[in-house]
Amino acid sequence: MSSERILSSLLRDRVVSAEAAAALIQPGETVAMSGFTGSGYPKAVPLALARRIDDAHVAGEAFRIRLMTGASTAPELDGALAQADGIALRMPFQTDPDARQRINAGTLDYIDIHLSHVAQHVWFGFYGEIDTAVIEVSGIREDGSLIPSTSVGNNKTWLDLAKKVIIEVNDWQPDGIDGMHDVYYGTALPPHRKPIPLVQADDRIGETSLRCDPDKVVAVVRTHGPDRNSPFAAVDDTSKRIAGHLIEFLKHEVRMGRLPENLLPLQSGVGNIPNAVLAGLAESGFRDLSAFTEVIQDGMLDMLRDGVLRVASCTGFALSPAANEEFKRNIAFYRERIIMRTQEISNHPELVRRLGCIAMNGMIEADLYGNVNSTHVMGSRIMNGIGGSGDFARNSFLSIFLSPSTAKNGSISALVPMVSHVDHTEHDVSIIVTEHGLADLRGLPPRHRARQILDHCVDPSYRAQLEDYFDRASRVSYGKHTPHLLPEALSWHQRWLDTGTMLG
Amino acid sequence: MSSERILSSLLRDRVVSAEAAAALIQPGETVAMSGFTGSGYPKAVPLALARRIDDAHVAGEAFRIRLMTGASTAPELDGALAQADGIALRMPFQTDPDARQRINAGTLDYIDIHLSHVAQHVWFGFYGEIDTAVIEVSGIREDGSLIPSTSVGNNKTWLDLAKKVIIEVNDWQPDGIDGMHDVYYGTALPPHRKPIPLVQADDRIGETSLRCDPDKVVAVVRTHGPDRNSPFAAVDDTSKRIAGHLIEFLKHEVRMGRLPENLLPLQSGVGNIPNAVLAGLAESGFRDLSAFTEVIQDGMLDMLRDGVLRVASCTGFALSPAANEEFKRNIAFYRERIIMRTQEISNHPELVRRLGCIAMNGMIEADLYGNVNSTHVMGSRIMNGIGGSGDFARNSFLSIFLSPSTAKNGSISALVPMVSHVDHTEHDVSIIVTEHGLADLRGLPPRHRARQILDHCVDPSYRAQLEDYFDRASRVSYGKHTPHLLPEALSWHQRWLDTGTMLG
Ligand SMILES: CC(C)(COP(=O)(O)OP(=O)(O)OC[C@H]1O[C@@H](n2cnc3c(N)ncnc32)[C@H](O)[C@@H]1OP(=O)(O)O)[C@@H](O)C(=O)NCCC(=O)NCCS
């Protein structure tokens, strides 16, 4: 273990084992933990809690908690607690295979909400009281304030509202991260809210550490463990073509005078395609870019290193092991260029709209009229959740959704007559990109939107089928504003469930 | 005609007939007019334009325009131009029977967008250039600036962007309205946006008149005509019960400490049910209320008069003839209590969220999981449009949707397995109220939301049918997160189309 990370002697005296800390959590509690996209989540207490829950279940005792976080975490948290059947209710976002399986089996209740709504809805009292907060930090200052680690997420809210607090001090996290955070304490409940004084992605408006009432701290646990770091896939041909269409479009918008040469602050979802877009942007001659986003992944780190990106504002990281090494090695460089905020600020509608972000997110499917489904496979099975995509799609300058035109070896078309679930309505979607091209839906009425999607996005193997639906709907639909044939609107999905392919 | 309303001698020299003004509009133009919910729309030029278009069509010449407004207007504008087949494209909102019929016949293209998006998307260049603005005002000052009439809507944007401007000066509008408006000129395009300095519903942050470059003014027309004023229906039993459930809930939230005694700023849609809710609120002992809303209708005027409502911020009116008389008679009283803003401010996500509004809107239908359809009958026929409902539903403290549980003499259930079109996703809907009760969806996962709706909202005649769908879906759905049976999800709507009733 490196140099002492706990400078408050008061809190140093509360250091206990993960098991002792987990023993302070009671069945039925609402537990709010740190963690955002696999960064900055507690590494030890959730595992110890899962073991305790296992033991209780073996002994025939009921033990489940209501679990809140910033966003997704990792196998040591969501995975372990889900496997132990220890989660009664989960919110606001997850990507864990075990949790997902239980949610879709109907044995784990999940609330899928806009990430910008989480903190305020908890403050409003819509989720009851928080019993325990479990927060990973990179260090504790002498005055007891907490230096966040690789995510900030909802930690401010959890620390403010929880009745008792458990802190994990992870010395695997670089201590050079101190100074990277910006925790805004100017929020309030209506009717006392004020404008948030942020006008550029790199404005600092808060404090570098989290306030924490030491009287509430019931345990401090020392840990030494890495964040969940999975390597990104090599950029494949499909991703490269999607990135190519988007970059060509952005250049066109600059030429038309609708975007400044250094664009507007980028928001990018996590995944291989967004990563490919970032890689493409880095090589396209753009300079002096900025990002106002949730998560920094490899592509953005590269852009910062190469000077393509001037500054990036985020609330968490999703780095491959190699990128994480680079981040730690050059932390002083990155500390001047990265600002980590609470997620109520990173996703705030006020700020996303003011800055005029360019939002780039993945999707499950879109329909003829540009409604987007980000969450539900075949209308009922949750994949991950809406995350912050709605905060950005609704409020950005451009709302872009990216996806391969097919999934599951071509058995599924990502462009369908009617989406089986809606997360982003036609009103909130301006651009859709697949490997085949880009549909520019701005300023178009529904049937013209359909033409864009038919002409530019749908895979050739589904094109005739989708054209046929649209033609017949345009002729016989009850209303011709948004033509549909209700008995067929969801039939592609049902066909896939019945036969394993949407091809008719 | 009363005293001189045109104090600028420069502009007085440009007074012409409506016919002469209409002659300045060319086929194919994009024409941006004033008007919001039947208030403050131009009364003479659109009628003259419709006659011109009729003549052109009789002569075998093509003549259609692209028409933008604030929101809905009146028979003299939307009605006349639609009947003349003079509209190629309409945005952003309409409620006209003739326009609606053409939109649903597929002969008039309509773009249905969030009212808070309109001005900015036009500024962003997503809708091309504006050729002509036709704006009703109540007067012209000596310096050529314009005193708005009974709506502000997008007039600031239209005047700033249009290549030529036609002004209608309507001396039917009370001249005492001067001073009621607050036109904010602090907006900008990204990356130059600043916080909007409004923290209370009654803050004044702008100017009382609209700036207008006199060089662009090609015609001024004098008019004398009333706004569209239709009386409200007497409050019926269904509306009264809906209002009752909602008011009981609000009182409960005050008792629980989740709402202040004087609530939070009210937003209310237009219609008989919202009017009944306002009437109910007025009699429930609430005091010192405020409103931050789009439109002031009779109920709010009553509340202002009786001192229940301290202040109301809006962008337009929808008054019955009697209420309009009262408004004109006591205009000095109302001028101290009403602030009329541009609709980019009245509907701004930044402000709706900051103020923490209580949003109360009507709907077409909601589904088991709380997705709301505000716009499309049977998934394809547009009724009106989303209007500002999304701006408020997404950003308010409480997002409430109100509707009778059935429509068309009970042949349609407003609570269905899956909505046939989504305007407000499950993420954006917190409360649903029908005459049978109130579903409180806050903090609940999907299947618990369904229980609320089944237990409190659905009409008894549809309850067994909806329970049966939910039960079977919960057993055999592909995913159990949001259970659905795709072949049946829209079958109620199709049954109504086939047989005239959703009852199975
Ligand atoms: C929609 C989303 C799942 C797409 O993920 P992605 O990594 O970009 O894209 P992929 O193509 O790799 O798809 C991921 C999985 O969904 C599956 N999938 C994609 N489209 C599908 C469709 N139409 N039907 C069924 N499955 C589909 C893929 O097959 C893949 O499954 P696998 O994990 O079994 O291989 C992801 O973007 C997401 O969770 N979005 C919602 C949250 C969000 O947008 N956050 C952004 C702000 S943080």
Ligand SMILES: CC(C)(COP(=O)(O)OP(=O)(O)OC[C@H]1O[C@@H](n2cnc3c(N)ncnc32)[C@H](O)[C@@H]1OP(=O)(O)O)[C@@H](O)C(=O)NCCC(=O)NCCS
């Ligand atoms: C949804 C909306 C149409 C409901 O209108 P309303 O006046 O509150 O309610 P009503 O019950 O009187 O319904 C209006 C019409 O819709 C019909 N309707 C309502 N629900 C229906 C349903 N589920 N299926 C078919 N028709 C339905 C009614 O029968 C009525 O038809 P009619 O005009 O032929 O009599 C209206 O609220 C709206 O346009 N909302 C979208 C815009 C908005 O919310 N603006 C608020 C901010 S300004």
